[in-house]
Amino acid sequence: MDDQRARAGGDVVLTRIGQAVMLHRGGDREEARNRLARLWAEIGPDGDPFHRCTLAHYLADTQDDPADELDWDLTALETARQAKAARAAGRDGERQAPSGRSVPAVAALLPSLHLSLAADYAAMDRPGEARAELDRARRTAAPLADDEYGRGVRQAIERLGARIAGSGEDGGGGEADGRGGAGAGDTGDTGGPRGAGGTDDAGGGGGQSP
Template sequence: MCVRVQEAAVTESQRETSGDVVMGRIGQVIMLLHGGDREEARNRFAGLWDEIGEAGDALHRCTLAHYMADTQDDPEDELLWDLRALAAAESLDDGRAAHDASTVAVRGFCPSLHLSLAADYLKLERREAARLHLVRARTAAGALADDGYGDGVRAAIERLEWRLGEGESRR
């Protein structure tokens, strides 16, 4: 089960924030992925990752890795890409000023990043790790807007809580 909310490629705030060609290229591959061509998306993401590199722009790395995870067939590989996405998001806190526009865009992604990790760990039958990231997703979701994206992430968190048997405790 894919817990990711089907964002319209890259969120509008990310496009405005980045204002660059790389984010546009990532967005094109995301549309390819959402169109159902996982293998081609995986190949194109891999090429972009080679260009960006481990030391590239954190917003690019975060976005690309977040979606690259969805192209993986092996749950361990999916987990590794989602961990890369979170590491990129966390690097913004360490390396940039708190008001940097990319930092703001990536922080808006954090609930989804933790939600993805919770789902990965659940697939791998690592329930405690899943619970930990689910709590982090729920906490980070407080910063989400009351819009389609925010509502979708919150609903996905609730669904995963139910799958972990924790949905009733919230009611």
């Protein structure tokens, strides 16, 4: 995720996301949630796809209700899909595509987005959907470089997979901690909840439109 780190250095939006993430990791979940929500409203539906995807990804982790967390994770995935579709349409002259840098950055988040959804479903005792998202996370993680981000995502996928398998053998669900970091502030961090890991291509559903 070196490209994400470079973007964060001169990107005010990513800097603000990173500041909110630091607040959350410091224990102030409510203030982090409020800051991210204000930034989401400022950016609006036509904002940079990478910003919107990253924001939704981290907003999910600040939610108190698991259903709200799932909605935001679905929103992050839907934003990533829209970015890919818009770029494809732009190539055909049908509509304006996102910036050239945004789409690759969003694509790099896909394994983390799917991993986060897998963790959501596992925590909600929906193992079938959790396994499906975990499979998507594995597929989309395959092209990632063998760097800190790529290794972190792959390790988190395997950890969550082991937890889901263990829960199935025990016959119970339980809470799964396979959250995935995407890039903000320390952009590209996969470790630590959101932090243990998780993102795209198929799967996931609609998503809320806050």
